[in-house]
Amino acid sequence: MGRADIVKILLDHGANIEARTPKGSTSLKLACELGEVDLAVSLLERKANVNLPDKDGWDPLMCAALKGHREIARVLLKYGADVNAKGPQQATSLRIASEYGHGGVVRLLLDADALIDEPCSDGKTPLYAAAKMGHNDIVQLLICRGADPNRQTCTGSTALIAAAMYNRLEPLRILIDHGADVDLENSCGWTVLSMAYFSGYPQLVQLILERRPAMMRDIGDAASEDQIEDKTDPILICRRHDLIISS
Known part of the structure; x- marks a missing residue:
């Protein structure tokens, strides 16, 4: 006898399908966390609330998403999950x-x-x-x-800047190749180039410049280093790294 069969017997004898644990989890939410497809289906067929969250706000679909239970997620959506x-x-x-x-x-x-x-x-x-x-x-x-790709967070950061901060080379490449704006600044005035440089990732700096050489178009006419007040300025970064790309 499987778990779904046991649940059916319990429900047939009056068990509360929406009973909760002390943390507010229902049987359906627990089934989704564990990846128990048959059990989830059995509960949903008996009208378990597909969108009922626990005390922390986690609903069954979120639990399936967290754990990577694709089939559970498919079943939940079939039964009306939001x-x-x-x-x-x-x-x-x-x-x-x-x-x-x-x-x-x-x-x-x-x-x-x-x-x-x-x-x-x-x-x-x-x-x-x-x-x-x-x-x-x-x-x-x-x-x-x-x-x-250019959606900014509450602090002005972007997916591109996040990729630079955490040394994610391939996501950086994908984002730039699909039009991510390398000139966007976060609330501290940092661009993806300054983030990559000051985070210590020369490979990312090289990639940014290879993909966007036009950002250095006027570098030959730029001020000398001691005249550049902003130490995150792309020109200063490139001069320090000897990575100037002429257009």
């Missing part, structure tokens, strides 16, 4: 799956019309999360599905 519901820090299931590298779940959620650029409370989008964590395939997928 693909754009928001949980802790206003994160959606797509944002969660993107951060934790579950490409199959990301694709499934996008096919179910998940909002691709929906940010959490700090303004970070699914693309930002994927770029930060170095999930190359998810960055590529989100970009190909229309994610905005």
